Amino acid sequence: MDLKEYQNSILSIILKIWTFFLIVFASTNIYAQDSGRARTNVGLVYPLSSNWTNAPKDTNSFSLNLIAGVSAAERGISLAGISNIIRHDARGLQIAGFSNHISKTADGTMLAGFLNTYGSGRGVAIAGFANIAGSSSGAQIAGFMNKGGDVSALQLAGFMNLARDMKGTQIAGFMNLAKKAKGAQIGFINIADSAGTQIGIVNIARNGERSIGATIDENQTTLLTFRSGGKIFYGIVGVGYNFNNKKQKYAYEAGFGAHVLTIKSFRLNTELVNGGLESFKGGEYEKSSLRLLTAFKITRSVELFGGPSFNYVNTNTEDGKKLTTKYVNSWTRNNGRDLYGFYFGYTAGVQIGF
Incomplete structure (x- = not known):
């Protein structure tokens, strides 16, 4: 058997295994749909998954997508090679190689190689580059930047944190920005319209x-x-x-x-x-x-x-x-x-x- 035949054989085996899993999980989802319980979704990329074209309307207890997955809501673990796209809210653990996108509330933990975006959060968001949220009451940890509207917990970033009203702690390698900061800002430069405690080389606040x-x-x-x-x-x-x-x-x-x-x-x-x-x-x-x-x-x-x-x-x-x-x-x-x-x-x- 030459190299090309060997590669084709391996690819054929992988496709057969993946087809088997799709059939199994598809049948499981038929039962879940009839019983009203959350579904299990396995796929490649929308709509090539066990939830097919109904994926944006489904609530899942487990999702696994080699490239990217789409769902209405998640109630357990979501795994994607590139992105998880959740149209409403999510509870549990979301892990993606590139990004997680949750339109409404994220209640749990999000891990992404590059970016997490969500409407509001009550858990932990960790991203290699940035976390962007409408509001956050958990911890946002990013290699470059965290951006949140109302923040009442910790924002930790390698370069910059941005917030509108902040009641927790901002820690950044370079700059923290907030309109109202009732907690602590720790960084090289800290700027706020009104501030609590600022610890940095340059600290700018109207009440400072x-x-x-x-x-x-x-x-x-x-x-x-x-x-x-x-x-x-x-x-x-x-x-x-x-x-x-x-x-x-x-x-x-x-x-x-x-x-x-x-x-x-x-x-x-x-x-x-x-x-x-x-x-x-x-x-x-x-x-x-x-x-x-x-x-x-x-x-x-x-x-x-x-x-x-x-x-x-x-x-x-x-x-x-x-x-x-x-x-x-x-x-x-x-x-x-x-x-x-x-x-x-x-x-x-x-x-x-x-």
């Missing part, structure tokens, strides 16, 4: 705090900073210039802060930031700092702040090694080329809220 400031530290690094957040947590991002260095002059930092104590016009803040100096021509100077800052509002919008910092630095440039002379502990590697050390410093500044 935003300020533009200028700071200076023990190394004469001066930064223009943007601080944004809520009553407790806020984010920090800044760019600037170092006046001591000849080569690595351009400065940057980003991090998080918290208002640990507030008494009228006085606040005590802690900040954890990471930054560095750049020449854009090679060399490294990186610095991580833990700050304890006292802040006083001298007007409603102007605040002065300053305090000690505990710093960790690593550098392999001559400019960087000259910035600090007194260390709590320091060491070198690569024959003295790389310097690492801990030391105490300070930060002081002024900021204007808006």
